[in-house]
Each structure stands twice: as C-alpha cells, then as structure tokens.
Amino acid sequence: xxxxxxxxxxxxxxxxxxxxxxxxxxxxxxxxxxxxxxxxxxxxxxxxxxxxxxxxxxxxxxxxxxxxxxxxxxxxxxxxxxxxxxxxxxxxxxxxxxxxxxxxxxxxxxxxxxxxxxxxxxxxxxxxxxxxxxxxxxxxxxxxxxxxxxxxxxxxxxxxxxxxxxxxxxxxxxxxxxxxxxxxxxxxxxxxxxxxxxxxxxxxxxxxxxxxxxx
Ligand code: ATP
Numbered sequence: 336x337x338x339x340x341x342x343x344x345x346x347x348x349x350x351x352x353x354x355x356x357x358x359x360x361x362x363x364x365x366x367x368x369x370x371x372x373x374x375x376x377x378x379x380x381x382x383x384x385x386x387x388x389x390x391x392x393x394x395x396x397x398x399x400x401x402x403x404x405x406x407x408x409x410x411x412x413x414x415x416x417x418x419x420x421x422x423x424x425x426x427x428x429x430x431x432x433x434x435x436x437x438x439x440x441x442x443x444x445x446x447x448x449x450x451x452x453x454x455x456x457x458x459x460x461x462x463x464x465x466x467x468x469x470x471x472x473x474x475x476x477x478x479x480x481x482x483x484x485x486x487x488x489x490x491x492x493x494x495x496x497x498x499x500x501x502x503x504x505x506x507x508x509x510x511x512x513x514x515x516x517x518x519x520x521x522x523x524x525x526x527x528x529x530x531x532x533x534x535x536x537x538x539x540x541x542x543x544x545x546x547x548x549x550x
Pocket of ligand 1: 342343344345346347348365366367368371385386387388407408409410411414415
C-alpha cells in the first residue's frame, strides 16, 4: 500500500482517486473547492480544502511523508507550477504533474516534477492507434519508437507455430506473451501454436508492427 497526496479534484484528479481507491492505496485529497472535496470523500482516506500554492497549508500536510504526490491541476498552469515546485522544496519524494499543453511539460520538469503526464495527448495517441487498426486492442508506448502492442492473432496465422512465423527475424518484433481466455502465458517457444481466438503481446517499433500485420 502506498500513501498518496492528490492535489486537484477535477475530472482527471477524481479519476485518479477512483483508481487509487480500487487499488487500496491511502490517499489524502486536496482541492480549494469545497464541493469537489466533498464529492471525493467516499473514495479517499482523508481530504482537505485548501490552496496548494499556499506554502503554510502545503507544509501542514507533511508532504515528505507521501510516497507520491500528484498535481492534477490542468488549466491553471500558474497554480500547477507553483504547487509542483513547492512540493519539491518541501521534500516530496516523487512529484507527478499534469500538463495540459506541450510547453508545460518542460517547465514542470525543470521546476520539480519527477514525471509529467499529459492525459489529453497520451489518450489521443492511444485512441488514434486503437481505433484505426482492427487488430490492435491496446498498446503501451515505451518511448518515441518502441511500444508493447496487444494484438489479435491474424486469421492467417491460425495453427502456425511461433517458429514458422519467425517474426523476430523477419520483422524485429518480440513476441512476449500469448493470451487465450485465461491468464497470459509467457512460456512462448518456437513450437507454440497460435490460434485465431488468442491475443499476443508484441514488443517492437510501430513501422515493423505495421509491416508484419499489414496495418
Ligand atoms: P479537469 O480537466 O480535471 O476536469 P478542471 O478543468 O475542472 O479539471 P483545472 O483547472 O484543471 O480544472 O483544475 C483541477 C482542479 O484543481 C479543480 O478542482 C481546481 O479547483 C483545483 N485547483 C486549481 N488550483 C488549485 C490550487 N491552487 N489549490 C488547490 N486546488 C486547486
């Protein structure tokens, strides 16, 4: 169980609170808007109404005790930046801040953020890939080039072995796991036979995935 400080309870912050609650983490939620704080109460361990740009208020939360601090303020960049840098100054172990413009990312990183999330852009990229390519169920970008793709096994691969397809040699793609109806299997060998109703996790570059799966 992790202890988390969550600042900013708009739609994004609230969704983070929902997920953290599902994961049984300990969460202190903060917003300057009383109604937003009240709304999130059933999901969190503790909550405070306050302005996170106020140093005295932020200090009173004991920010160095949390494993991670999320700054989920989006539009009000001044508040987001001030909160991020104050958190770091007050000894926060890990600060993850939300950007709502590309240019915000580097300012946040330079001013105390250990990591930056850019939900609109990240989700837009995911949506574009997911919904224009029938075989792709999901993907996680690892960097600008590489990603792990969760793909349906193409119909023409049905009954073929991993060795016969040889996608590592032909397309520089690594087959990491195969999933049927149950748990994914990571025990993939060249004799493993693929079935049309399975999905596979493949690590590689998008251009190689496109070539291999004719996307
Ligand atoms: P979302 O896009 O997540 O729905 P939003 O558009 O409602 O958010 P944002 O400006 O992104 O609003 O702010 C997110 C939340 O952060 C709001 O609930 C706002 O009250 C809160 N917030 C903004 N600045 C501060 C601050 N300085 N201290 C505390 N809370 C703040």
